[in-house]
Amino acid sequence: MRSPSFVTLLFAVCAVWGGGVSSRGGGGAMAYDDETLFNSVPMIMAHDAASGYLGGGLINAWTKTQSAGMREQLDCGARVFDARPKLDEDKGLVWHHGDVTVDYQFSQSVEDILSWTAAHPADLVYMDIWDCVGEGCMGAVTAALTSAGVPIMDSCADLDGLTLGGLKAMAQTAGSGLLIASTADCANSNYDSTLACSGYQGRGAEEKDDEAAATLRSGVERCYEAAGRVSANATVSSLSSTQLGALVECADALRASINATTLESAGLYNCYDGSDTAEYPLSRMMAYLDGVSSAGPAADGTPAQHQALWEETVASVVLGTLARSSLVKDENWSKLNSLVMAAVQEGRWTHINWLEVNDVCDGGEELLAALQTMQRRALF
Numbered sequence: 001m002r003s004p005s006f007v008t009l010l011f012a013v014c015a016v017w018g019g020g021v022s023s024r025g026g027g028g029a030m031a032y033d034d035e036t037l038f039n040s041v042p043m044i045m046a047h048d049a050a051s052g053y054l055g056g057g058l059i060n061a062w063t064k065t066q067s068a069g070m071r072e073q074l075d076c077g078a079r080v081f082d083a084r085p086k087l088d089e090d091k092g093l094v095w096h097h098g099d100v101t102v103d104y105q106f107s108q109s110v111e112d113i114l115s116w117t118a119a120h121p122a123d124l125v126y127m128d129i130w131d132c133v134g135e136g137c138m139g140a141v142t143a144a145l146t147s148a149g150v151p152i153m154d155s156c157a158d159l160d161g162l163t164l165g166g167l168k169a170m171a172q173t174a175g176s177g178l179l180i181a182s183t184a185d186c187a188n189s190n191y192d193s194t195l196a197c198s199g200y201q202g203r204g205a206e207e208k209d210d211e212a213a214a215t216l217r218s219g220v221e222r223c224y225e226a227a228g229r230v231s232a233n234a235t236v237s238s239l240s241s242t243q244l245g246a247l248v249e250c251a252d253a254l255r256a257s258i259n260a261t262t263l264e265s266a267g268l269y270n271c272y273d274g275s276d277t278a279e280y281p282l283s284r285m286m287a288y289l290d291g292v293s294s295a296g297p298a299a300d301g302t303p304a305q306h307q308a309l310w311e312e313t314v315a316s317v318v319l320g321t322l323a324r325s326s327l328v329k330d331e332n333w334s335k336l337n338s339l340v341m342a343a344v345q346e347g348r349w350t351h352i353n354w355l356e357v358n359d360v361c362d363g364g365e366e367l368l369a370a371l372q373t374m375q376r377r378a379l380f
Contacts, residue, residue, distance in 0.1 A: 034165025039297045039304065041164060042371040044364060045080030045356035046073045047309050050095035053104040058248040061326035062236060062317050063100045065309070065358045071112045077364030080126075080354045083109070085141055087134030093144060096133055099241040106141065110148045117177030124164075124171055124178040128303070130185035138183065145181050149173050156186040159301035187303045187354070190292045193235045194284075195307070196316035197271035197330040198323070200232075201280055212262040219257065223250035223318050236312035247314065251321035258322055268319060271310060271334035278334065281310075285336070286343065293349035304353045308340045328359045337363040344370040347377070 046052075052066030052073060066073060070081060085106050086096040095102035095109070117125050127150070132138045145152060151171055159182075171180035224230050227239065227247040236244060263270075269277035285308070292306045310316070310330045320330060331337060337357055343349070344367070352371065357364070 034163060034168070036164045037297060037301065038159065038162045038164055038167050039301050039353050040351070042352040042375055043079035043354060044077050044360060044368055044371065045082055045305060045354040046070075046078040046360045047082050047307075047356050047358050048084065048097050049073055049078065049081035050083045050102045050104060050109065051097045053095070053102050054097075054100075058252055058321070059100060059241065059245050062244065062248060062312060062320070063097045063327070065097070065327050066361070067328050067359050068361050069104075069112070070109055071116050073360050073364075074113070074116050076361035077366075077368035078360045079368070080356070081113075082356065085129075085132045085137060087132060087137035087140050089134075093137070093140045098237045099239070099244070107144045107148070110144060110150065114148065114150075114173070114176040114179065117173075117179055118175065119177075121177045124168055125180070126167070126171075127179070127181035128185075128187050129181055129183045142183065149176070151180045153180055153182040154184055156184045156300070156302070158182075158184075159186055159303070162301050187305060188298065189305050190307060191305075191311075192288055192307070193311050193313065194233075195281070195288055195311045196313045197281055197310040197325075197334060198316040198319035199269060199281075199313065200267060200315065201269040201277060212259075213267065216258055216262055219254040220251075220315070220318050223247055223254065224314060226250040227314065230314050232313065232315040234314045236314065236317055239314070244317075247317060248321050251318040254318075255322050255324070263319070263322060270319070270323065271330060271336070272323075272325075273333060273335050282334070282336075282339065285310075286348075289340070289343075289349065293351045296351050297353065305356050306352055306354065307356045308336065309356055309358045310334070310336065331358040332362055337367055341367045341370045344374055347374070349374075350378075 046066055048065040049070050051064045052069050054060045054064040068076065073081070084096050085093060086101060087093050088101060091101070091103055093106040095104055095106065113125060117123055129141060132141055142152065150173065153170065167180065168178055171178040173179050224232065227243045230239065230243065239247070269280045271278050271281040289306055289308060292304065298304065310327070312327070320326065325333065337359070341363060352374065355371065
């Protein structure tokens with residue numbers, strides 16, 4: 001999620017194939033014309049990819065968006081990595097999601113990716129780098145990339161009219177495949193913070209008068225208070241790790257006094273498959289993706305993110321914790337990646353660029369195959 005309140009690095013790994021698109025292991029080629037504009041090529045973006053290195057725990061449940069590390073995400077179909085570096089005084093150049101540090105070295109991640117591209121020498125990797133955390137972070141990133149032999153693009157003007165073939169010519173490394181890094185902060189995030197898996201619908205729990213709803217309302221409001229009087233609609237990216245910790249610990253404690261029936265009947269919605277309320281968040285998600293697609297590619301070559309993922313609000317984290325969910329489980333339980341794949345197969349969208357997902361290892365290969373078929377229809 002690229003949000004004005006997140007200080008982030010978008011580390012975009014875009015696999016584009018000289019003469020083909022590969023699935024796991026590099027097979028399953030589909031022709032991409034080198035004259036295709038770079039921002040018209042569909043590819044999968046793994047949202048906040050470095051969070052896949054995080055372990056368990058209440059805070060990480062609402063920080064971790066991927067179930068595996070970056071190299072594994074490539075095998076699962078990821079072709080764009082949303083990754084966020086942090087220059088930590090003690091740990092050096094690592095990663096972060098919001099205020100949570102991901103203790104995995106940036107240089108090791110680059111090495112991991114280069115080892116993958118060396119094994120897939122026709123695949124192009126594109127790194128879109130912006131907003132590092134910590135004084136001197138961007139300088140440290142640039143130094144790490146230069147040391148690894150990664151070419152750097154430093155102007156959005158370079159994207160204007162840039163074709164696939166032109167980008168591949170810029171991305172040659174010495175024996176490690178095709179890799180280029182942009183430090184120019186050019187992507188259009190198309191961020192919509194309201195697209196949460198869980199929340200209040202219509203006359204919600206905050207307005208209902210029955211005892212169960214009142215208990216839920218009172219408990220949820222205590223959690224907002226515990227996190228520092230935060231608003232239900234505030235984005236989780238605006239919270240410190242201390243605030244997020246207080247929020248989820250309060251919700252976890254509250255769960256003992258809230259039963260599943262209350263969560264289903266108190267004016268709430270969730271995105272989970274089989275829920276009577278799932279149609280509400282899913283229809284909003286699909287309408288959003290329709291709008292991003294209909295806008296088409298930017299004339300100046302700017303890449304566009306199609307954020308097919310559940311965003312986080314303070315309310316959705318509390319309600320999700322009550323349901324024993326997490327960011328990864330929200331995707332798994334809603335089957336969002338599968339639903340998006342089906343929509344791609346049905347030809348719902350005529351334009352997709354960076355299709356951004358949580359837990360790319362839940363159906364990513366099938367989604368990649370659907371995007372390949374979509375591109376084949378466009379070309380032929």
